[in-house]
Amino acid sequence: MLLTQRNVYILPTRPGFMLAATLLVLLVGSINYQLNLGYLLTFLLSGSALIGMHLCHGTLRGLTLQLLPPQACFAGRSTTIGVDLVSTRTTVRHGIALSVLGAHQWVWTDVPPQGRATVQVAFKPERRGQRPIPALTAETRFPLGTFRVWTVWQPASRVLVYPAPELHAPPLPEGEPRGGGAVARSQRSSGEFDGVRAYRRGDPLKLVVWKKFAKAEELVSRDTYHAQRFELWLDLALAAPGHNPPSGAPLEHALSRLCAWILEAERQGLDYGLRLGPQQISPANGEAHKRQCLEALARYGAQG
Amino acid sequence: MLDKLRHLPRDARDTLFLLLVIAWVLLPQLGRLPLWCSALALLVLGWRAQLAWTARALPSRWWLLALLALTIGATWLTHRTLLGRDAGVTLIVVLLTLKTLELRARRDAFVVFFLSFFAMLTNFFFSQSLLTAAAMLVATMGLLTALVNTHMPVGKPPLREAARTAAKMALLGAPLMLVLFMLFPRLAPLWGMPGDAMAGRSGLSATMEVGTIAELALDDSIAMRVRFEGLPPRQSDLYFRGPVLSTLQGRQWLALRSGFPTRMQEPANLNVEGPAIRYQVTLEPNNRPWIFVLDAALEKPAAPGMELRMTPELQWLADRPVADLLRYSAQSQIRFSHGPARRTAALQDYLELPPGFNPLTMQWAAELRRNPEIGRDPARLVEFALQHLRSGGYSYTLEPGIYGPDTADEFWFNLRTGFCEHIASAFVVLMRSLDIPARIVTGYQGGEANAVDGYWVVRQSDAHAWTEVWLAGRGWVRVDPTSAVAPGRTGSAQRLQQRRGVIATAMDAVNPQVWFNLRATWEAVNNSWNQWVLNYSGGTQLDLLRNIGFTSPSWEDLGLVLIALIVATSVLGAGWTLWERHRHDPWLRLLERAARALSAAGWPVAPNSPPRSLADLVQQRMGPTDPRTPAITAWLLRLEALRYARAGGALGTLSELQHEFTRLPWPRRPPSPRA
Numbered sequence: 001m002l003l004t005q006r007n008v009y010i011l012p013t014r015p016g017f018m019l020a021a022t023l024l025v026l027l028v029g030s031i032n033y034q035l036n037l038g039y040l041l042t043f044l045l046s047g048s049a050l051i052g053m054h055l056c057h058g059t060l061r062g063l064t065l066q067l068l069p070p071q072a073c074f075a076g077r078s079t080t081i082g083v084d085l086v087s088t089r090t091t092v093r094h095g096i097a098l099s100v101l102g103a104h105q106w107v108w109t110d111v112p113p114q115g116r117a118t119v120q121v122a123f124k125p126e127r128r129g130q131r132p133i134p135a136l137t138a139e140t141r142f143p144l145g146t147f148r149v150w151t152v153w154q155p156a157s158r159v160l161v162y163p164a165p166e167l168h169a170p171p172l173p174e175g176e177p178r179g180g181g182a183v184a185r186s187q188r189s190s191g192e193f194d195g196v197r198a199y200r201r202g203d204p205l206k207l208v209v210w211k212k213f214a215k216a217e218e219l220v221s222r223d224t225y226h227a228q229r230f231e232l233w234l235d236l237a238l239a240a241p242g243h244n245p246p247s248g249a250p251l252e253h254a255l256s257r258l259c260a261w262i263l264e265a266e267r268q269g270l271d272y273g274l275r276l277g278p279q280q281i282s283p284a285n286g287e288a289h290k291r292q293c294l295e296a297l298a299r300y301g302a303q304g
Numbered sequence: 305m306l307d308k309l310r311h312l313p314r315d316a317r318d319t320l321f322l323l324l325v326i327a328w329v330l331l332p333q334l335g336r337l338p339l340w341c342s343a344l345a346l347l348v349l350g351w352r353a354q355l356a357w358t359a360r361a362l363p364s365r366w367w368l369l370a371l372l373a374l375t376i377g378a379t380w381l382t383h384r385t386l387l388g389r390d391a392g393v394t395l396i397v398v399l400l401t402l403k404t405l406e407l408r409a410r411r412d413a414f415v416v417f418f419l420s421f422f423a424m425l426t427n428f429f430f431s432q433s434l435l436t437a438a439a440m441l442v443a444t445m446g447l448l449t450a451l452v453n454t455h456m457p458v459g460k461p462p463l464r465e466a467a468r469t470a471a472k473m474a475l476l477g478a479p480l481m482l483v484l485f486m487l488f489p490r491l492a493p494l495w496g497m498p499g500d501a502m503a504g505r506s507g508l509s510a511t512m513e514v515g516t517i518a519e520l521a522l523d524d525s526i527a528m529r530v531r532f533e534g535l536p537p538r539q540s541d542l543y544f545r546g547p548v549l550s551t552l553q554g555r556q557w558l559a560l561r562s563g564f565p566t567r568m569q570e571p572a573n574l575n576v577e578g579p580a581i582r583y584q585v586t587l588e589p590n591n592r593p594w595i596f597v598l599d600a601a602l603e604k605p606a607a608p609g610m611e612l613r614m615t616p617e618l619q620w621l622a623d624r625p626v627a628d629l630l631r632y633s634a635q636s637q638i639r640f641s642h643g644p645a646r647r648t649a650a651l652q653d654y655l656e657l658p659p660g661f662n663p664l665t666m667q668w669a670a671e672l673r674r675n676p677e678i679g680r681d682p683a684r685l686v687e688f689a690l691q692h693l694r695s696g697g698y699s700y701t702l703e704p705g706i707y708g709p710d711t712a713d714e715f716w717f718n719l720r721t722g723f724c725e726h727i728a729s730a731f732v733v734l735m736r737s738l739d740i741p742a743r744i745v746t747g748y749q750g751g752e753a754n755a756v757d758g759y760w761v762v763r764q765s766d767a768h769a770w771t772e773v774w775l776a777g778r779g780w781v782r783v784d785p786t787s788a789v790a791p792g793r794t795g796s797a798q799r800l801q802q803r804r805g806v807i808a809t810a811m812d813a814v815n816p817q818v819w820f821n822l823r824a825t826w827e828a829v830n831n832s833w834n835q836w837v838l839n840y841s842g843g844t845q846l847d848l849l850r851n852i853g854f855t856s857p858s859w860e861d862l863g864l865v866l867i868a869l870i871v872a873t874s875v876l877g878a879g880w881t882l883w884e885r886h887r888h889d890p891w892l893r894l895l896e897r898a899a900r901a902l903s904a905a906g907w908p909v910a911p912n913s914p915p916r917s918l919a920d921l922v923q924q925r926m927g928p929t930d931p932r933t934p935a936i937t938a939w940l941l942r943l944e945a946l947r948y949a950r951a952g953g954a955l956g957t958l959s960e961l962q963h964e965f966t967r968l969p970w971p972r973r974p975p976s977p978r979a
Binding site: 019041045046 | 389410411414418421422424425428429432436437440444448451452454455456457458459461465466469470472473474476477478479480481484485488490491493494627628837838839840881
């Protein structure tokens with residue numbers, strides 16, 4: 001958005017009123033003591049303050065705000081919105097602060113001459129889904145602090161907000177037997193689906209969970225036997241026992257749990273599938289798969 | 305140390321800079337403040353700087369409150385009041401320095417700034433010289449720089465950058481300052497000033513005791529400046545009349561304390577002849593109601609805003625003390641006579657002598673009056689006394705030594721040396737002993753022309769005392785006995801110089817002319833400052849209006865001109881805003897030009913069409929085969945890409961597109977069918 005006379009507002013600040021009072025007292029002093037030099041001082045300060053007002057307005061006027069493509073984020077977690085401030089002026093624009101309107105978490109920046117400055121404005125989305133970017137505000141008090149010049153900008157863009165991952169979510173659900181294989185559940189020792197086991201000499205390299213190695217420096221292999229016979233399905237019905245189909249608060253809670261499970265499964269490097277009622281994403285693994293699943297969670301119920 | 309200075313954290317650097325500016329603001333005050341206050345200011349500023357330098361915590365608020373209570377108590381003890389000018393100055397300095405110990409939030413910084421502005425104003429109570437103005441301009445720039453700097457919150461920008469912004473504001477604000485200064489109506493004081501506003505300025509004294517004029521003779525500061533219209537009179541005629549001292553009490557001369565009621569006293573009875581000399585005087589403040597004019601001015605001098613009257617002793621007085629630079633114009637005639645023509649009873653006042661003093665002089669006078677040749681003729685007695693001064697081994701000095709109580713005896717018979725007041729006093733005592741009415745006139749004699757701007761400069765060292773004797777048929781006659789003793793003291797530019805400083809002496813040794821010229825130039829500059837800035841008054845404002853065409857300007861006109869200027873400026877500003885609103889986006893303007901070029905050909909261009917739909921229109925109207933189509937569509941698509949594509953190098957800049965715009969084969973309006 002280009003800032004012009006139309007959308008840049010200006011009002012004196014409290015120090016501005018203090019300055020006005022000071023000038024008045026200086027003027028009265030000059031009159032009462034008949035000090036011509038006092039008049040000069042008073043009027044020089046008044047002139048400077050007036051020019052200061054103009055400079056203050058000019059700091060924002062002519063600036064262009066550009067929204068960087070917003071990154072998807074989790075509800076309830078602090079994230080940032082990237083904004084580019086582009087200036088065509090040949091001088092620096094000093095002391096510009098940006099914040100989400102009403103949040104008062106200011107990020108300060110200078111914009112270099114004929115250049116751009118990128119700021120990350122703190123932002124905490126409350127609800128999942130395709131949310132509009134909140135209204136942003138930019139303000140400056142440069143150079144004298146006697147005026148506040150600000151603008152309000154509602155970017156016409158949306159950001160995808162995933163559900164908040166549940167804290168202390170229960171362990172991943174058990175795997176489901178693949179295609180009709182009848183395996184007694186009691187065979188499993190841990191009672192939870194992990195699908196991995198410690199590395200044994202001779203395990204093929206492609207079975208090693210490298211992700212885990214990178215994090216913990218322990219070699220872990222996919223349990224091929226287990227993985228071949230069980231597959232992990234993260235099902236909305238599993239996440240919300242007792243509600244079918246869930247809606248309202250239980251639904252959000254279930255989506256949070258699913259979100260936590262997806263992150264956990266991804267962390268363990270497991271293949272997982274997602275089942276949201278009729279919508280189904282077959283098991284896979286990796287960044288793209290995770291994003292697909294999270295997006296499905298974010299949008300769940302929105303299209304209908 | 306220098307290295308540490310460069311790598312100081314931003315907070316510390318900013319604080320040190322602000323402290324430096326505050327110290328600069330307070331520097332001219334230090335000599336004038338009570339000693340404890342100066343010491344406190346220096347200590348606190350030093351302490352605060354130390355805290356900033358070593359990055360230690362500020363003292364607690366209780367400490368500050370205790371200090372504040374203490375200093376307010378001290379102010380009360382010093383001035384016996386918390387109101388009034390001097391107490392106010394002390395309080396402002398105290399508050400300002402103590403507030404630096406509490407620089408925590410931005411609000412505190414603002415308080416410090418605004419207190420500093422007050423402290424600057426208080427400087428002007430004592431001096432409004434060019435030097436003070438320059439020093440305070442530096443201070444203003446320093447304060448503005450510090451203020452701008454606090455509003456650059458990112459990183460640690462160099463102070464130079466803030467200084468540049470401050471200078472820009474001051475420079476652009478200067479025209480406004482000038483307009484306001486010239487047109488803001490000069491009001492009379494809104495309420496009465498505390499009495500101490502007038503204290504502390506030097507000048508001639510209302511009484512004369514041995515030694516007081518010697519001090520003045522050592523004071524080289526300027527008493528007044530005079531500009532003559534036409535040729536100036538001779539140096540020996542430049543007698544600027546001040547207080548007349550007619551009553552001697554012991555060794556002290558006072559203004560006339562007549563034994564007669566007012567109605568019996570003689571009027572001035574001034575008669576003038578010869579051409580008038582017109583001149584303007586710029587009088588330095590002397591805190592006295594004395595208006596110095598050349599002997600003798602019959603016409604009332606024109607001093608704006610003051611009521612003047614002439615005393616029977618020919619001195620012009622104002623209705624209030626001259627507390628600020630005062631400019632007045634006057635006209636004088638150097639040929640004049642005044643006083644009664646015949647001997648009257650009131651002249652007895654000018655024969656009074658304190659009993660018991662100066663026995664030798666009395667005895668000498670008695671002898672002279674018995675002298676058959678001259679004893680009967682006052683004029684010849686005066687001439688005899690002057691001749692005696694010339695040939696009797698008397699000399700002029702600024703260091704006459706200590707006189708006893710019989711000052712006339714000491715001069716005539718013992719020390720035989722002195723300066724104008726000793727000589728004048730001894731002369732008048734002798735005259736009165738000879739039964740000739742006589743009195744002392746003080747004022748300034750002489751002056752020197754400044755070659756740079758043509759003003760005559762009269763200094764405090766030109767202060768002088770001469771005498772007037774009354775002669776039957778002639779009235780009061782000026783007699784300057786000092787010129788009999790030392791012809792050089794009056795009548796030429798040569799002066800007894802005060803003892804010079806080391807630099808001045810060195811300058812003299814190299815080239816006295818250089819020193820003289822330097823001083824003349826400096827004083828000319830200072831004089832223009834006085835004429836144009838310090839003496840800019842309500843009268844000057846009305847003159848200004850007269851110059852721009854008002855026939856009989858008044859305060860209302862001044863206000864009207866000011867308002868008209870403000871309105872004109874606002875209209876200009878509004879116009880500029882409108883213009884800028886249209887101008888705001890060069891890209892949009894270029895797009896608009898393209899749209900206009902297409903609609904000029906009679907094509908239906910939808911308002912606010914983006915470049916791409918314009919390109920589609922071109923494709924559709926010209927047809928893809930037309931050789932002009934690819935050039936125009938390519939240009940339009942580049943225009944689009946410039947705005948909406950991610951930054952890339954190959955697109956070219958807006959100015960390139962603007963340049964190409966004129967060379968594109970835009971479609972023409974189909975020729976209208978000929979008639």
